[in-house]
Amino acid sequence: MAVSIIKETIELNAVTADLDGNAFLTKRVNLKTGARHMLLQMDVFQDAYMSVPDEPLRQNIEIVISPYPAIPTNMIYQFDAPRQTKRYPAAGDDSVLFKQRYDTFQNGILPSIQFPSPEIAAQNKSFFYTDHIYINLAIHGAPGQTYQNIAFSFMFVLQDKSVSVLEHTLGVLAESHNAMCALTMSNGHMNTISNLRGNTFPTWRFGGIRPEHTISPTAANSFFLEIDTRDAEEMVTTAAVRQSVADSRRMSGFDEAFGERRPEWLSMDLNQGIVAGAVRSDPIPLKYADNGNTRMF
Numbered sequence: 001m002a003v004s005i006i007k008e009t010i011e012l013n014a015v016t017a018d019l020d021g022n023a024f025l026t027k028r029v030n031l032k033t034g035a036r037h038m039l040l041q042m043d044v045f046q047d048a049y050m051s052v053p054d055e056p057l058r059q060n061i062e063i064v065i066s067p068y069p070a071i072p073t074n075m076i077y078q079f080d081a082p083r084q085t086k087r088y089p090a091a092g093d094d095s096v097l098f099k100q101r102y103d104t105f106q107n108g109i110l111p112s113i114q115f116p117s118p119e120i121a122a123q124n125k126s127f128f129y130t131d132h133i134y135i136n137l138a139i140h141g142a143p144g145q146t147y148q149n150i151a152f153s154f155m156f157v158l159q160d161k162s163v164s165v166l167e168h169t170l171g172v173l174a175e176s177h178n179a180m181c182a183l184t185m186s187n188g189h190m191n192t193i194s195n196l197r198g199n200t201f202p203t204w205r206f207g208g209i210r211p212e213h214t215i216s217p218t219a220a221n222s223f224f225l226e227i228d229t230r231d232a233e234e235m236v237t238t239a240a241v242r243q244s245v246a247d248s249r250r251m252s253g254f255d256e257a258f259g260e261r262r263p264e265w266l267s268m269d270l271n272q273g274i275v276a277g278a279v280r281s282d283p284i285p286l287k288y289a290d291n292g293n294t295r296m297f
Contacts, residue, residue, distance in 0.1 A: 006156040014148045021085045023139040038127040041157035042098045051148035062138040064088045065098035067128045068179035070136040085140035091115035095178040129171025
């Protein structure tokens with residue numbers, strides 16, 4: 001598998017934000033066709049200080065690396081700001097391979113935050129099938145404001161492996177569908193503490209049929225039936241045995257102990273007539289020959 005190093009840049013003298021304060025920049029990088037690409041390493045470098053107006057609010061920069069162009073969403077980047085600019089999909093979205101965020105100020109820039117983290121990005125294993133990769137850069141600033149001296153450098157370390165046409169086609173199809181991201185995302189769910197208790201582990205909520213009665217070393221038979229081997233054996237009716245079998249199959253409530261005293265495999269050595277009732281309600285009476293053999297009809 002060949003390893004290739006690709007370097008690219010985005011450089012613009014000036015860009016003007018729209019009425020929402022957004023400025024989006026995109027650049028496409030072509031890759032080897034018919035291959036599965038693994039993004040092993042990724043690095044971003046700001047070559048020059050961007051000309052940032054002296055505003056009370058800092059301008060923010062989003063950088064996204066994706067197999068297809070990153071589509072700006074309707075989700076807000078900074079909700080409590082006077083300007084509510086739109087952001088790219090979340091870093092954990094399937095359509096995003098790498099994401100980095102900068103906070104800027106006049107003639108300067110704060111340390112970046114990236115996903116995956118620098119430690120993981122140095123040995124990344126993300127792979128994709130499309131024959132290109134996109135560099136997406138978004139500036140979240142003031143409406144109608146012009147930003148000058150934009151210069152960023154990128155380096156990609158890719159490992160390419162030739163794959164079958166079927167695998168490549170299905171991979172490209174899946175990635176193109178992932179790129180058609182939703183304009184809004186809401187996938188979290190919050191419960192009250194009382195509801196969370198008992199829902200974390202299914203056994204708390206639904207109970208189970210695990211027996212809470214263990215084998216007695218002095219009376220092993222009591223594990224199956226209520227029989228004490230040290231005393232006279234009590235008669236157990238068929239109905240009682242059937243009830244024991246039914247108890248072994250009953251599910252307990254989430255606030256009850258696990259199961260009855262009967263194990264779920266109680267019917268293992270019981271015949272069908274005891275477990276499910278008589279095979280025939282009116283069986284044919286047996287006829288015997290003179291020698292005691294059963295006569296067959």
